[in-house]
Amino acid sequence: MAGVTKVEIKESVEELHELLLKQKTASSFERIQALYLLKIGQVKTIQDVAVVVGRARVTVQRWLKNYQESGIKGLLTTLKSPGRPAIISLQVREQLDKELQESEGFKSYEEIRTWLKAVEGIEASYKVVHDTVRYQMKAKLKVPRAVGIKYDSEAESEFKKTATIPRSNKKHVIAPVDRQKTMRYWCGDESRVGLKTEAGRLITKKGVKPIGIMQWKRDNFYLYGLVEPLTGEYFIWEFSHLNTACFNIFLA
Template structure:
């Protein structure tokens, strides 16, 4: 019969139930739950186990393949997901962070883009620079606006009192 698994689960039902409660991540719980469903007979085929878990049949088969090869430790071992490389490397981020905390600072994000290109040789889009500076480095490139020479503190206080 297609879909019938040929697997000897060495752990006991009680051991699997105890491990199910002690798992920290949802993906580890699902993997232990797969073994528990098969061991208790609640799922008799890979397809029925996949349906009960809400996973694709191929995913469940991959988990069972991992279990066959290395047991429970292989089943619960995850490969790290590295993601895409950052367009602005860490050393450049540190240099930019130091430059942002200096007194002269930058007037705009466009000026930061120019500085990265001329000083560090890194070409980065405006949006990338904005997200890096504003959200990751928690900095602002803006400098204080110049104050008019003709501004009178007495007139400012008088205006505040009338408002």
């Protein structure tokens, strides 16, 4: 009969039936089913097999060719498509990884998109950038440690190495009070009033602590104040600096 397949199936009907029951995917089941149908003689041609399993004739031909060359193992082997090349290549990821290891990090995934376009010439969607950075590169938004705009990381490191910690605190001596005079007890404090830059979370690599650079306004002022707990009476004076000169004027 024209079109009758001449594939020699080595497995028995029982073995094929057992294999059918073990398959966990539809694709694997269909391939074993093709052999089973040919073995029991229910179908004679490749076209008939294709009709029963619901596949194209060329697909069934490829299955049987794989079986002839490599047996059951070859029949069940599925070649995965390589798919499209990654938008963010490995080389670009390595460069991005270096940026994410800096404590300044990125303010948002949108900023990373801008960086990719400006530095690497890559236009990637927000989803691609988010999935790549958050789940593949394990970097996420974190609350930064606030430091001044003049912050110098090298100077801080050097200070920690050379600074000495005093072993004892200085003692404050209070002069004796004339018992003939009335004494009032006042509590004093100073406060700085001003504004600083509001900064949100930053994106850095896992294990890298972010640092948020803050810009303080230059027109800060200080409030020196005294309050008497007994009466609630208070006194407040505004000064430009927190230093000995201003403090002496306040006490005068």
